[in-house]
Amino acid sequence: MVPPTQSNTIDFDAAKLQRLGFSGKRPPKLRPLNLVDLRRQLTLQLQTSLDVERIVGLFFAEVQRLIPLDAMAYQHQSSDLRLEYGSRSSHSAGYRLTHEGEYLGELIFRRNQRFDEQELNQLESLLAALLYPLRNALLYRAAIQSALRDPLTDTGNRIAMEQTLQREVELARRNLQPLSVLMLDIDHFKRINDEFGHGTGDEVLKAVANTLKARLRNVDMVFRFGGEEFLVLLSGTCREAAALVGERLRMGVLELQYLVQGRPLDLSISLGCATLLPAESVESLLRRADNALYVAKREGRNRLSMAG
Numbered sequence: 001m002v003p004p005t006q007s008n009t010i011d012f013d014a015a016k017l018q019r020l021g022f023s024g025k026r027p028p029k030l031r032p033l034n035l036v037d038l039r040r041q042l043t044l045q046l047q048t049s050l051d052v053e054r055i056v057g058l059f060f061a062e063v064q065r066l067i068p069l070d071a072m073a074y075q076h077q078s079s080d081l082r083l084e085y086g087s088r089s090s091h092s093a094g095y096r097l098t099h100e101g102e103y104l105g106e107l108i109f110r111r112n113q114r115f116d117e118q119e120l121n122q123l124e125s126l127l128a129a130l131l132y133p134l135r136n137a138l139l140y141r142a143a144i145q146s147a148l149r150d151p152l153t154d155t156g157n158r159i160a161m162e163q164t165l166q167r168e169v170e171l172a173r174r175n176l177q178p179l180s181v182l183m184l185d186i187d188h189f190k191r192i193n194d195e196f197g198h199g200t201g202d203e204v205l206k207a208v209a210n211t212l213k214a215r216l217r218n219v220d221m222v223f224r225f226g227g228e229e230f231l232v233l234l235s236g237t238c239r240e241a242a243a244l245v246g247e248r249l250r251m252g253v254l255e256l257q258y259l260v261q262g263r264p265l266d267l268s269i270s271l272g273c274a275t276l277l278p279a280e281s282v283e284s285l286l287r288r289a290d291n292a293l294y295v296a297k298r299e300g301r302n303r304l305s306m307a308g
């Protein structure tokens with residue numbers, strides 16, 4: 001398939017920035033500004049986006065209209081954000097950002113030349129323009145992430161699964177790369193619930209999900225899409241490699257030492273594996289994986305079955 005050359009979507013962020021005299025394709029050197037003008041301009045520009053990377057990148061570029069920098073780093077661990085701009089250099093000025101007591105991350109400015117007192121004061125003044133937009137962008141990011149995650153197992157939810165699958169299948173086709181999926185289900189899970197209660201059932205779900213994540217390279221590709229059903233998306237993975245991953249996951253759950261009331265609980269999973277065929281739809285891929293899972297269950301559970 002040929003990649004689209006034209007898009008009908010409008011990037012509102014970019015359009016707004018352009019109206020404010022700031023386009024993504026910036027000239028190499030921007031006109032210097034004084035502190036008051038730069039702060040005013042920053043306040044306007046930083047409000048144009050809810051994307052943390054965009055806001056922090058914009059801040060780095062604009063600050064240099066007043067204060068030369070070689071690099072800047074930003075991190076916010078709980079949001080899994082670590083951004084680096086420019087190249088490492090010897091001197092640094094670091095700030096712990098907070099807004100009304102709320103932690104907003106750490107920002108470090110770097111340069112080969114020491115920062116003087118006046119520059120530090122100016123940096124602090126400019127940082128004030130960053131706080132509100134950054135806080136809003138972090139909140140937005142958290143909201144998006146929680147809308148796409150299953151809170152019990154901290155894996156992707158069904159919406160995330162559908163979005164990611166669609167995107168990855170299109171990419172696989174465009175780049176002529178293989179893609180496989182593993183659909184898996186905990187064996188006799190109903191018995192665990194019936195015998196030990198739903199609380200224990202929930203804990204078992206978490207333990208299985210953690211085992212899957214620990215045994216996979218890209219933990220963002222695990223989705224819980226039904227009660228005790230998970231999907232593992234393996235981009236760039238052919239049938240044989242997917243079978244190896246499936247076996248690794250099966251063994252991982254089998255080896256899980258899960259104790260209930262001091263007694264070990266025997267846990268196992270059944271898996272169905274399907275590899276994307278040329279021109280195949282997402283629905284058909286999932287159907288084949290589901291059929292393979294059904295075969296694994298029918299043939300005795302605790303096994304992997306490959307779709308034809």
Ligand SMILES: Nc1nc2c(ncn2[C@@H]2O[C@H](COP(=O)(O)OP(=O)(O)OP(=O)(O)O)[C@@H](O)[C@H]2O)c(=O)[nH]1
Nearest residue numbers: 185186187188189190191193198201202227228297
């Ligand atoms: N604790 C808990 N149980 C759930 C959750 N979602 C679904 N279930 C239960 O999962 C069980 C699924 O049972 P079945 O579909 O019969 O499958 P099974 O007992 O695993 O049997 P096989 O799949 O055939 O091996 C049901 O008892 C559901 O109530 C959940 O979020 N927490």
